[in-house]
Amino acid sequence: METTAEQNEAAEADAGSRTALPRRLGLISAIAVLIGSTIGTGIFRSPAGIALKVPDEGLYLLLWALGGFFSLCGALTLAELAGALPQTGGVFVYLREGWGKLPAFLFGWSELTIIRASALGAVATVFAEYFLRLLRVDSPRGVHYVAAGAILLVAVFNILGVKLGALVQNLTTGAKYGALVILVLAAFVIGGNNPAPPPAEPAEVPAHTTLVMFGLAFISLLWVYDGWADVTFLSGEVKRPERNLPLAIIGGTLAVIAIYLLANFAYLHLLDIPQIANSKLVAADTAYRIVGETGVKLVAIAVMISAFGTLNGSMMTGPRIFFAMADDGLFFKKIASVHPRFKTPHVAISLAAALAIVFVMVRSFEQLTDAFVLAIWPFYAAGAAAVYALRRKRPDLPRTYKTWGYPITPVLFILAVIFLVGNALVQDLVHGLNDNFAYYRALFTGSKLPYDSSGALLVFAIVMAGIPAYFIWNATHSKRS
Numbered sequence: 001m002e003t004t005a006e007q008n009e010a011a012e013a014d015a016g017s018r019t020a021l022p023r024r025l026g027l028i029s030a031i032a033v034l035i036g037s038t039i040g041t042g043i044f045r046s047p048a049g050i051a052l053k054v055p056d057e058g059l060y061l062l063l064w065a066l067g068g069f070f071s072l073c074g075a076l077t078l079a080e081l082a083g084a085l086p087q088t089g090g091v092f093v094y095l096r097e098g099w100g101k102l103p104a105f106l107f108g109w110s111e112l113t114i115i116r117a118s119a120l121g122a123v124a125t126v127f128a129e130y131f132l133r134l135l136r137v138d139s140p141r142g143v144h145y146v147a148a149g150a151i152l153l154v155a156v157f158n159i160l161g162v163k164l165g166a167l168v169q170n171l172t173t174g175a176k177y178g179a180l181v182i183l184v185l186a187a188f189v190i191g192g193n194n195p196a197p198p199p200a201e202p203a204e205v206p207a208h209t210t211l212v213m214f215g216l217a218f219i220s221l222l223w224v225y226d227g228w229a230d231v232t233f234l235s236g237e238v239k240r241p242e243r244n245l246p247l248a249i250i251g252g253t254l255a256v257i258a259i260y261l262l263a264n265f266a267y268l269h270l271l272d273i274p275q276i277a278n279s280k281l282v283a284a285d286t287a288y289r290i291v292g293e294t295g296v297k298l299v300a301i302a303v304m305i306s307a308f309g310t311l312n313g314s315m316m317t318g319p320r321i322f323f324a325m326a327d328d329g330l331f332f333k334k335i336a337s338v339h340p341r342f343k344t345p346h347v348a349i350s351l352a353a354a355l356a357i358v359f360v361m362v363r364s365f366e367q368l369t370d371a372f373v374l375a376i377w378p379f380y381a382a383g384a385a386a387v388y389a390l391r392r393k394r395p396d397l398p399r400t401y402k403t404w405g406y407p408i409t410p411v412l413f414i415l416a417v418i419f420l421v422g423n424a425l426v427q428d429l430v431h432g433l434n435d436n437f438a439y440y441r442a443l444f445t446g447s448k449l450p451y452d453s454s455g456a457l458l459v460f461a462i463v464m465a466g467i468p469a470y471f472i473w474n475a476t477h478s479k480r481s
Helices: 005-020 027-038 047-053 057-084 091-099 101-134 140-159 162-189 211-225 230-237 241-270 273-277 282-291 293-317 319-327 346-362 365-393 408-445 456-464 466-480
Strands: none
Touching: 027 162, 027 230, 027 241, 027 293, 047 057, 047 211, 047 273, 057 091, 057 211, 057 230, 057 241, 057 273, 057 365, 057 408, 091 101, 091 230, 091 319, 091 365, 101 140, 101 293, 101 319, 101 346, 101 365, 101 456, 101 466, 140 293, 140 346, 162 241, 162 282, 162 293, 211 241, 211 365, 211 408, 230 241, 230 293, 230 319, 241 273, 241 282, 282 293, 293 319, 293 346, 319 346, 365 408, 365 456, 408 456, 456 466
C-alpha cells in the first residue's frame, strides 16, 4: 500500500487548503477513533429493542451478522475512496468529487441540522443515565444537564488539540473493548451463578416477527454498527493516509464485528430472547448472572467509559465536515478557522457542541438514534456509489487499495440501505395517513409515540429542505463575491 513521492505531492495539491490541519494521527490512533466511535452505547442498550422486534434466536443472530456484513461492505468500499482522497471531510469529499456540490452540501446540511447533534446527544444521554445511576440519583431532568456537561467537556478536549483528543480516545477504546472481552470470557468460563433479575416494567414479547419489524430492528442495529465511516472525516489529519486509512477502516470494522457477535453469543448463553427483550441493560443483566450486583456496577462503569469515548470520537470527527464545507465555499468561511495555537477547527467544534446541547435538552434517546441513522446512512450509500463515478471520471487518482469484490460489494451495501430507508418510509406513510398529527405532536413534546415509528418522514423533510438552502446560499454567496 505504498505510494510514490509524486503521488503524495499530487494528493496534497488536490487537497488544497484543507491540508491546513496538520497530519498527527498514526495508524493506531485512527483505528482507535473508528472502534471508539462505533462501540458506544448500542451494544449495551439496543439488544432489548432488537429482540423485542425480532423474538427468534436464529433471526436475532442473523440480523446481527447481516448488520456486520453490510457494514463491512460499506467499509471495504469507502476504504478505496479514503486512500485516494485523503482530505478532511471524508464522505463530504467523496460526494463532492463523485456527484457534485449539491449532494455534498446536502450531507453537510444534514450533519448540521440533524445528524451530528443527534449522535452526540444520544451518546451523552446514556453516559448521563449511568453516571447518575452510579451516584444513585433519580433525576430525569438531571440526565439532560449531565449530558450537556459531557458534551461541553469533550468539546474542550478536542479544541485543546487533536493529540489530546486522540489520547482520550485510545484510553477509552482500550478500556471498553477489554471490558467486552472480559464479559464474553466470563460468560462462557464462569457461567451463570445467579438468576436473571426480573424486569422493572415487563414488555409483551410478540410470538413472531414480520418483514416490517425486521426492517425497523435493522435501524436500531445500524445505530450500533455506525462509526466505521467516522475516521474518514479526519482523513486530512492522518499520517500516511494512502496506507493507514484503508488499514484502519477495514481492520477496525472487522474488530468491531467480531466483538459484537461474541457479545451476543454471550448474552444468549446466559439469557433467553424474552429476557433480553425485557432488559434495558443486557450487559449488566448478563454480568449479574455471573457475579451478582458487583458485576452490574462494573458494567455501569464500562458503559460510562464506552459512552464517553464514543462521545469524544464523534466530537473529533463530525466537526471536520463543517470545516470542509466552509473550506470549500459552501458554508461561512469563519467555520474553517484553525486555532493559531492548538491547530484544531475550534469554531466547527464549538458549533457542533452548541447544537448537540440544544438537541439533548429536548429529545429522547430513541428519537435521537432513529433520526441519526435515517439521515446519515443514505449518504453513506451515495458515498459508496461514488466509487463507480470516480473510477470513470478520475482514473488518475492514486489508488493504493481497491475495493475487494468490486463491483458487487458496493451494490450489496447500497441495496441494504435502500431496504432500510424504504421500509421506514412505507411504515410511516401507512400509519401517517391517520396518525400524523398525534405522531408529530408526540415527537416535538417528547411524549410516547402513538405507534412504532422511526420518524422517517420528518427526517427526510429536514434533509430535503437543504435543496432550497443550497440555491439560496449560492445566490447570496455569488452576490457577495
